[in-house]
Amino acid sequence: MSAPTEDILSVLRQHWGHRAFRPGQEDIIRSVLAGHDTLALLPTGGGKSVCFQVPALAREGLCLVISPLIALMKDQVENLRKRGIKAEAVYAGMSHRDIDQTLDNCVYGPVKFLYVSPERLLTDMFRARAPKMRIQLIAVDEAHCLSQWGYDFRPPYLQISALRELLPGVPVLALTATATEEVRRDIREKLNFGATGQTFQRSFQRPNLSYSVLETEDKLQRLLQVLKGVGPGKTAVVYARTRKATETAAAWLQQHGLSAAAYHAGLPADQRTRVQQEWTSDKTRIVVATNAFGMGIDKPDVRCVVHLDAPDSLEAYYQEAGRAGRDELYAFAVLLWAPNDADEMRRRVLTSHPPLDVVRRVYQALANYSGTAVGGGELVAFDFDLGAFASTYRLKPLDVHNALRTLEKAGLVQLNEAVFSPAKVFIPIDARDLYRFQVANERHDQLIKAILRFYGGEVFSGFKNISEGQLSQALRWSTTDVRKTLEFLHKSGIVQYQPRHDAPQVLFTTPRHDAARLPLDARALDAARERDQLKTEAVIRYAAGTRCRQQLLLEYFGELDSAPCGICDHCLAEKRRQxxxxxxxxxxxxxxxxxxxxxxxxxxxxxxxxxxxxxxxxxxxxxxxxxxxxxxxxxxxxxxx
The missing domain is CATH 1.10.10.10 (Winged helix-like DNA-binding domain superfamily/Winged helix DNA-binding domain)
Known part of the structure; x- marks a missing residue:
């Protein structure tokens, strides 16, 4: 039975401080509370997370959230905890013990939200725990990943239908910002929507967002003109395809007096955090970033999003451009387009689908690099340096990157960009045994006492984040000595220690195969290449379009009867002509x-x-x-x- 309006509004007010729902949110929440399987399409900034967080808080039990983005998952867990809401996450790179403890907390503790990456869903550990949790809702974020017709298909998402068999009667809420009609049908089918399943879709129209495509042979000079034209002090995001391009563009803007900083996964974690915080707090005006930047960041006053390079699909472009003007005030989305960009995009599609022998060679090299035997290594993450890997096995870095993406789309490996994880400690022995060890080991006793003083008894019940720097200052030891002592205590079984981590990782999502017998379907790979080519051509048609930009985008998403927006570059040019x-x-x-x-x-x-x-x-x-x-x-x- 659905909750009264006042109940869900009180949840919204209590935890978020909002007095009313955004358009579309309340209908979606009511559908979920009535027990319907629900597909919700909300534009970027439309408040998707509230659509599962409010109904979960309005009822007893736990909400299981499936998300492919570790950084976004961790951000949402941290934000919920700041609001006093119990939330946990399970994702690649966590130790077996840490996962075990987290799942136990969800069975026996007052946890309201459990975020899980899709490849973890059907592990024996999760299958054994899930029926014991009081799961009242399954929320599937980035649901377009379910569809082979989508722009970011991920095979592990297909396991969700099997999860539903483990949890009969639990409704599903699927959320995405972008999906064509073909993708929407595929999502409902793959998730086994019931007869009462409902779909809610806000129009993809953004009346306050002025889309433009500016043709230029000098993108950096034109970028400077655009950003100066937006006005001083206004916040902007500039997207570039490569890490090097973000740094080059940021340096160019700085040289010309604009407040700008680069952001990409290759930067140290503390630098990425600082850049993001300074941009969010308006200390830095412009961030020049690769495409992951902006996900989950609630900054409504971005006045301009500029793409130095076109994304590979209109779905991706719509999402990234849509980070401008979320406060519903006038904003700009600008694509810079050079004479050779169309040819470059077509070439990139071909190179992004490498020959099967290259894919097999990279897979075998991964097995050697990680020391993984045939039949082993499932879901065991290992640090991965693409440059060192390519050099070691005499592979071209671009071939490695594209082969990994092919293996990822085939559901055989998963590549995670660098995600910062602080050092963690858990003490698995009881206090009496620990005391006896401390008495017999004076130097180690100093570190143990410092851990207990700073982090308390929680280290006996589960992994606790620690600061090696804080411990080194308190003990007047070097950070290296702290780490070496923790490693000794770990080997001795006194503590379980997970060092601070900030490196990209790869894992085999299935038991490792013999590379010569990889289960790769050549016809499916050819079909994937053709789909990518179609998406590329759609972007090229948009850039070359001779009528309203917003109409072109809306028609791509199935809205065929929209009027000209009146504010894109073509509409403004038409007004001037008249x-x-x-x-x-x-x-x-x-x-x-x-x-x-x-x-x-x-x-x-x-x-x-x-x-x-x-x-x-x-x-x-x-x-x-x-x-x-x-x-x-x-x-x-x-x-x-």
């Missing part, structure tokens, strides 16, 4: 003449013209800024460039 050329020329000269005298704010400038000219003036000002004839001063005034 203006009498003499009037437009006259206005341009009047604007330039006024601004040559003194800089003015847009409002001051517009006040000197008739109200009927406002729309034409605004379009003209945007055009003059975009073409570099006008610029914004640090005080927010317009001046002749």
């Amino acid at each position: 203006q009498p050329p003499v009037v437009a020329t006259d206005l341009r000269e009047q604007i330039l003449t006024q601004l040559r005298t003194a800089p003015l704010t847009p409002r001051e400038l517009l006040s000197g013209f008739a109200p009927a000219q406002a729309d034409a003036l605004k379009a003209l000002l945007r055009d003059l800024v975009d073409t570099g004839q006008l610029r914004y001063t640090t005080g927010g005034q317009l001046a002749v460039a």
Whole structure:
């Protein structure tokens, strides 16, 4: 039975401080509370997590959340804990003991949310615990990963249907920001939606977001013009395809006086954290990042998202561009497009599907690199340095990257980008045995006492995050000595110690195969390549489009009857074409003449013209800024460039 409106609103107010739901959220929550299998399509920033967190908190029991993104999973767990809500996560890289303890907490403790990566669902450990948990809802985040027609298909997601057999009667909420009709049908089918299954979809239309494609042979120069045109102090995200490109672009912007920083998985964890925090708190205006940046970050006032390189699909572009203007105020989504970009995208699709002999060679090299025998290694993560790996086995780094993605899409391996995990300690022996050890080992006694002083009795009940730096300062030891002593205590069985970790990892998602007999379906791989080619062509058509950009995006997602948006580059150009050329020329000269005298704010400038000219003036000002004839001063005034 569904909860009364006041009940779910009180949950929202209590934990999030919001007085009302965003559009679409309440209908989705009511469907879930009524026990229906539910597919929810909400645009980026539409508040997907609230759609499973509120109904879970409104009822007894635990919500199982399936997500492929470890960094996002950890962020959500941390955010829930900050709100006083018990949450746990199980993902690649955790020790057997840590997973065991976490699952026990979900069976016997007051845990409300358990986040799990999909490859963990049908392990023996999870299958044994899941029926003992009071699971009241299964939430499937990034549900497009279920569909082979989607842009990010992940075979482990197909295990969710088997999980449903373990948990009969538990409803499923599938969530995604982007899905074509074909993908929506596939999600419902793969999740075995019941007869009462419901689908809720907000329009993909973003009335406040101005889409533009700017053709240029000098992307960095055009990027500078765009960001200066947005205005001083405004927050922006710039997406680039490679780590090197993020650093090059960030340095270029800094050289030209803009507050910018690079962000990618190759940076140390503390630097990534600092860049993100300084951008979120407006100390840094612009982040130049690879595509993972922005997921789960709730910053509504991003005024501009610029793509230096087009993503491989319109689904990805819509999600990333949609991080602009989540406060529903006017914002820009700009794709920079060079003359050779279409050819480069087509070439990239072909190289991203390497020959089978290369894939097999990389798989065998992974087995050698990790020391994994045939039949072993399932779900055991190992640190992975792509450069060192490629050099050791005389492979091209690009071949390694593409072969790993092929193996990942086939459900044979999983590659996790660097995710920071602090050092952890658990004391598995009882206090009396620990005391006897301390009496007999004075130096080790000092470290144990420091651990107990800082972290208390919780270290006896489960893994506890520790700071090796804090311990070294308290003991006046070097951090190296702290780590060596912890490693000794670990080998002695006195503590279980997991060192701080911040490196990419790979794991075999199945028992390791003989590389010569890899279960790879050549026809399925050919079909995947063809699907990727179709998605690439859709991006190229969008970039070359000669009508409303938003209409092109909406039609891709099945919305065929939308009106022109009126604010994209094509719509604005059409408005300018409809203006009498003499009037437009006259206005341009009047604007330039006024601004040559003194800089003015847009409002001051517009006040000197008739109200009927406002729309034409605004379009003209945007055009003059975009073409570099006008610029914004640090005080927010317009001046002749």
